[in-house]
Amino acid sequence: MKKGFVFDLDGVITDTAKLHYIAWKDLAAALDIEIDLAFNEQLKGVSRMESLDKILAHGGKKDDFSIAQKETLAEEKNKHYVELLQALGPQDLLPGFKEFLNAAKEKQVPCVIASASKNAPFILKKLEVFDAFDAIVDPDELTKGKPDPEIFIRAADTIHIAPEEAVGFEDAQAGIEGIKACGMFAVGVETTEPLYQADLRVKQLSELTVDELLEK
Ligand code: G6P
Ligand code: MG
Numbered sequence: 001m002k003k004g005f006v007f008d009l010d011g012v013i014t015d016t017a018k019l020h021y022i023a024w025k026d027l028a029a030a031l032d033i034e035i036d037l038a039f040n041e042q043l044k045g046v047s048r049m050e051s052l053d054k055i056l057a058h059g060g061k062k063d064d065f066s067i068a069q070k071e072t073l074a075e076e077k078n079k080h081y082v083e084l085l086q087a088l089g090p091q092d093l094l095p096g097f098k099e100f101l102n103a104a105k106e107k108q109v110p111c112v113i114a115s116a117s118k119n120a121p122f123i124l125k126k127l128e129v130f131d132a133f134d135a136i137v138d139p140d141e142l143t144k145g146k147p148d149p150e151i152f153i154r155a156a157d158t159i160h161i162a163p164e165e166a167v168g169f170e171d172a173q174a175g176i177e178g179i180k181a182c183g184m185f186a187v188g189v190e191t192t193e194p195l196y197q198a199d200l201r202v203k204q205l206s207e208l209t210v211d212e213l214l215e216k
Pocket of ligand 2: 008011
């Protein structure tokens, strides 16, 4: 019997991956680095600085910038990304998510956000679902990124349940690995790439009911 739900944000609640992609692609182009959608898959679930490192490595420019320069580049990308987020609204919730969340709330199942995004609170407010969550894990308080399970352990902790008592929802392979590494039940929300190790794989949350997951 499960007692709580832990949600990734990008790719599970809303599709901001394409906005991250636009902002990264522009920044990369300014550095003479080309990235495509296939490469973008590798950035899913990966923190801002780690994403920048991957892009620089991809362009053979891994050692060309100081930490301070990289921070400026990451800030620049984020400024562009936040501009793109301004148009976000409830219409951008992924199919089935709002219904699933409402059903969870009706049954008083605690829901928490486990996303590497520092923009998560802002995005949730734009989507008009911020108040429905019992907690949002602050990525600034973590020492390791996904696939380390730290963020998921912290998420379960904030709603006072053990990881084994939670169901985690993820669209990134690194996220599924983190969920499984702490004994949580993993729901993989698949878009293009297949997700390995997930206990259940769906295209969208409308394929699931709250009751069936609580019974897992
Ligand atoms: C999520 C996304 C990543 C993004 C990361 C950090 O995990 O899947 O693509 O890089 O959040 O987002 P931020 O909004 O803090 O730059
Ligand atoms: Mg994601």
